[in-house]
Amino acid sequence: MVLKLYNTLTRKKEIFKSIKKGQVGIYTCGPTVYWYQHIGNLRSYIFADILKKVLIYNKYNVKQVMNVTDVGHLSSDSDVGEDKIEMAAKKEHKTAKEISDFYLKIFKQDFKKLNISEPEIWCKATEHIKEQIELIKKLEKKGFSYKTSDGIYFDTRRVKDYGKLAKLKIENLKAGARVKIWDKKNKTDFALWKFSEKLGERQQEWKSPWGVGFPGWHLECSAMSSKYLGEKFDIHTGGEDHIPVHHTNEIAQSESAFGKKPWVNYWVHGAFLIFEGKKMSKSSGKIATIEDLEKKGYSALDYRYFILTAHYKSQLNFSLKNLDNAKNSLRRLKNIISEIKDDKKINKKYLVDFEKAINNDLDMPNALAVLWRLVRDKTASGKIGAIKKMDEVFCLDLLKKEKIVIPVEVKKLIDEREDARNKKDWAKADFLRQKIRKLGFKIDDGSEEVKISKI
Ligand code: AMP
Numbered sequence: 345m346v347l348k349l350y351n352t353l354t355r356k357k358e359i360f361k362s363i364k365k366g367q368v369g370i371y372t373c374g375p376t377v378y379w380y381q382h383i384g385n386l387r388s389y390i391f392a393d394i395l396k397k398v399l400i401y402n403k404y405n406v407k408q409v410m411n412v413t414d415v416g417h418l419s420s421d422s423d424v425g426e427d428k429i430e431m432a433a434k435k436e437h438k439t440a441k442e443i444s445d446f447y448l449k450i451f452k453q454d455f456k457k458l459n460i461s462e463p464e465i466w467c468k469a470t471e472h473i474k475e476q477i478e479l480i481k482k483l484e485k486k487g488f489s490y491k492t493s494d495g496i497y498f499d500t501r502r503v504k505d506y507g508k509l510a511k512l513k514i515e516n517l518k519a520g521a522r523v524k525i526w527d528k529k530n531k532t533d534f535a536l537w538k539f540s541e542k543l544g545e546r547q548q549e550w551k552s553p554w555g556v557g558f559p560g561w562h563l564e565c566s567a568m569s570s571k572y573l574g575e576k577f578d579i580h581t582g583g584e585d586h587i588p589v590h591h592t593n594e595i596a597q598s599e600s601a602f603g604k605k606p607w608v609n610y611w612v613h614g615a616f617l618i619f620e621g622k623k624m625s626k627s628s629g630k631i632a633t634i635e636d637l638e639k640k641g642y643s644a645l646d647y648r649y650f651i652l653t654a655h656y657k658s659q660l661n662f663s664l665k666n667l668d669n670a671k672n673s674l675r676r677l678k679n680i681i682s683e684i685k686d687d688k689k690i691n692k693k694y695l696v697d698f699e700k701a702i703n704n705d706l707d708m709p710n711a712l713a714v715l716w717r718l719v720r721d722k723t724a725s726g727k728i729g730a731i732k733k734m735d736e737v738f739c740l741d742l743l744k745k746e747k748i749v750i751p752v753e754v755k756k757l758i759d760e761r762e763d764a765r766n767k768k769d770w771a772k773a774d775f776l777r778q779k780i781r782k783l784g785f786k787i788d789d790g791s792e793e794v795k796i797s798k799i
């Protein structure tokens with residue numbers, strides 16, 4: 345079955361063809377580890393995970409590389425402001441490394457909770473300074489860079505198709521009359537290397553042929569992707585906010601340095617999670633983390649289910665009411681599935697519909713609809729076999745039995761009921777069953793053992 349993906353570069357849904365047969369290289373722009381990743385950020389990583397799982401489902405051998413931005417990302421994406429990691433270190437009275445290690449650890453814990461597979465390769469910007477300097481040297485040799493008072497910049501005027509990913513209207517972006525650009529030649533030019541303002545003031549700075557400083561944010565992705573995936577690879581992912589600046593600049597510097605066009609064959613972008621009408625973002629102050637959701641009684645997988653209810657290219661409104669609906673749907677779904685007997689067959693018909701949905705540009709809402717039709721079909725066989733296959737992509741632990749925590753109060757009632765049953769006091773046993781039910785637990789007296797489940 346063919347897999348189709350929407351390619352931002354061509355603005356078309358295209359049939360996916362890998363460079364090497366049976367193998368796919370994916371680069372996923374990773375987190376800037378200066379704070380917790382909020383559930384908006386995590387929507388982007390769930391989307392990248394679904395893409396990866398769909399490729400694996402289609403029998404591709406996937407190598408995914410994810411960067412960890414632990415230096416160089418300034419408070420504004422356009423090379424001004426303070427380094428986010430340095431800023432957090434100052435605020436929290438910690439070293440830059442303590443900051444990035446801590447938030448990366450939490451990020452990885454969230455991955456685990458959300459059933460997101462870790463990439464085959466994690467790479468940190470601070471551990472690839474040498475590669476980044478080499479890349480600047482390459483660009484310098486080809487005449488793509490120039491020096492300003494605060495760093496080495498990429499000359500975007502040298503790239504004829506600059507801005508093609510975002511379809512930027514370049515005439516509006518070139519050195520404009522009213523735009524303050526310091527001694528940059530063009531508004532769109534971006535830093536490859538920034539000089540430290542005062543030596544020793546920053547925690548993270550390195551020597552380079554141009555002066556002591558640190559690499560620009562966009563550079564790390566070009567340097568590390570080429571190291572681990574080669575100078576041309578299959579898929580690059582990220583959130584839609586990366587299209588006009590970060591990814592546009594990654595393309596400009598990579599295509600100029602490596603001479604391969606296109607540098608990446610498929611650019612796939614996830615849409616925003618919206619909260620109260622705006623993109624969820626730290627700067628708005630209106631955010632939530634997975635831990636916040638857990639404190640309110642939702643699991644990370646309730647959130648994953650919620651994300652799957654929308655197509656990755658559609659913006660999605662977050663609210664507790666919407667999350668509640670997702671939580672209830674997932675609970676109902678798992679309850680129904682727990683009642684289904686495994687006949688050791690696989691329902692092919694539903695699986696084909698499921699494959700059609702996931703291979704049609706990762707249409708997860710439709711894939712979920714197929715799953716619901718399957719579980720509600722009274723005559724279908726091979727349900728459990730098909731659900732197991734589908735869950736390789738959904739990753740919602742659909743067949744995992746919930747570990748139920750029984751409160752002490754309920755345990756006592758269960759023991760009392762057992763006692764009543766042993767004494768053949770059926771009226772009392774029935775009364776206790778009702779009492780237990782009121783507390784939210786159901787009792788099934790099987791032939792061998794008594795089963796307790798949550799209602
Ligand atoms: P950052 O740590 O700021 O580099 O962001 C990490 C990832 O989260 C990037 O791929 C962003 O595009 C993505 N992102 C940020 N805000 C949102 C949002 N509200 N919804 C979905 N993705 C987002």
Ligand code: ZN
Pocket residue numbers: 373374565590594
């Ligand atoms: Zn990137």
